[in-house]
Amino acid sequence: ERALFYSLFARLLAGPADLGVDQEFPLWKSGVRHFTDYYCLWDSVRNANSLLSLFDPEREAELLNCLLDVAEKTGWLPDAWIAGHSAMIQGGSSADILFCEAKEKGICGIDYEKALRYMRKNNEQPSPDTWLYGRYTGDYHTYGYLTSDHVPTSCVSRHLEYTYQDRCIGRLAQLLGKEDVAARYRKEAGKIWNLWRDDVKCFAPRKVGGGWTTFDPEAFSHPHHSFDPYYYEATGRCWAFHAWQDFPELVRRFGGAEAFVRALDAFFDQDQYDSKEMMLHVPWLYHYAGRPDLSVRRVRECMRRYFAPGPDGLADNEDMGCQSAFYMCAAMGAYPMMGQDLYLLGAPVFESVEVALGRSGKTLRIEAPAHDDGAFVDEIYL
16 A cells, blocks of 8 residues: 555646746746646546645645636636646636635635635626636526536536535635625525435436426436536436535435435445546545445445556546545545545554645644554444
8 A cells, every 4th residue: 555655646746737937838927836737627626636735735825826827817717727728617617616725724825815806707707718718607697507408518517516616705705704705605505406306316407497307317418428418427326426515415315314325335336436536525425424434445445446556557537636636545544525624534544644734844643553454344433
């Protein structure tokens, strides 16, 4: 485990290329350190940015300040920034989540007031090109959800991501003392449930008139999963576990803790989990049903099945560190929840882990003298 841990750590560090301060970036001079190959935040926001914020918060601040500088020059926060151009948006602006998380964790040196203005723009202003900037705002504000009639791809998963980004906008506004803005965006975040279908226990596509679109939650509706009309790169059954702003309410809607555990068990036992980016948090959700021991069991299954010390050791694309970060956080026994100052605790695979907390001179030490080095155990005490 130690050799694999260090090899994945090296992969995580090979993130966006550092272009220096007014050195290698050719488009403008601004006194801001620039990076390229953010490909892309939609992936790294799942866990890699959180891990970076833990051991190098100063670098995370530089990454976010680069995004703000890009927004100043282009008008919009990018979700992917490559060779001086915005690239495809996969589910809204993941930068919204990162700025909220950075403020929650006390990362300094970021103009959070400016960040909030650009975050709000994603919700409040129509995009000139939804492939590259902002959101599909028309349906979202008119009907309270993205309709299957007007949004050509990923209408359900985009809706879920928009609502969580709105939660993060509201939370940042609250942290900045803007309670009126915070209250508005809490309501926006509540739109998530406008696409919940209780009869099938998942978020489902809906038409302009309010009726439900016929769909199969277990299957894709397009041969290329990135262009599915309803869900991005995973089926409706996976996206049912994406109520980031209120997992306790999701547990309630599944029928309570025991029913939620059964749904998670079925998801794994029927091989619907495959280590894609948007699934990486799912093995940890047993925590919200009061069963962290089951989270540990599923996480260990995933570590053994999808990670190995070889050329084909990752089951899916690294995608700016999210696969490596999953393994590293699981091995340390603390998994970050994106956009929040929250870690879900598991069972470390090492007897001791030390993390230098940036340039603060402080160290996080995790000790597990009774660690089981990756094997199943009958009972985990947290």
